[in-house]
Amino acid sequence: MLRDSLKSAQVAAMKSGDKPRLQAIRLILAKVKDRDIELRTAEKKPEDDALIVEVLQKMAKQRRESIDLFEQGGREERAAEERAELAVIEEFLPQQMGEEETKAAIEQVKADTGAEGMKDMGKVMAELKARHGAQLDMSKASGLVKASLA
Incomplete structure (x- = not known):
């Protein structure tokens, strides 16, 4: 289900010409595909949505860390790019607990x-x-x- 949502979001971003969003979605799909390849030889494969959520959580964590580092280094333009990617990633994550x-x-x-x-x-x-x-x-x-x- 999440995989379908990602693919339809990719098509919508292509049609609307939203290049930053399209780039972020393609990055997500590439990471998911990498994870699929890693699991080809695994004996026990996780449920598809669980796998995608795991990948998204890892990506979100990486973006948060990058934002902190870019802000500390005075690279606000790169931090803004990371924030934009993080926003796209969080759209596909389930609602987080408070x-x-x-x-x-x-x-x-x-x-x-x-x-x-x-x-x-x-x-x-x-x-x-x-x-x-x-x-x-x-x-x-x-x-x-x-x-x-x-």
């Missing part, structure tokens, strides 16, 4: 797994990713889990 929702999910996972201290962080993070991986920025969730278990 901080309060994330904290509630962490508390639920802690209760379900019986986690009490920092030694249980890996168990909590694994369960959190399994339940809410598509809706969570795992790097932000990691900090919240650490604070919750400390």
Whole structure:
């Protein structure tokens, strides 16, 4: 379903002549194709939408890091380009959970797994990713889990 959305967005961007958007969508499709090629020999392949969400989350994280670095380096024009790509990538990502929702999910996972201290962080993070991986920025969730278990 996401793959179809990406392809139809590509066609729409071509027809409208929106070159920056078209470039970003082509980049997404290229990364998805790279991931498909990597998984050709894998025994267990993830569901198609899950695979695409994983690729999009990774791309979004890379863009956020690039924006920070470009801003620190005084390269505002490059940061603006990265922001534009990030906006296109985020269009295709599922709605992300807010901080309060994330904290509630962490508390639920802690209760379900019986986690009490920092030694249980890996168990909590694994369960959190399994339940809410598509809706969570795992790097932000990691900090919240650490604070919750400390």
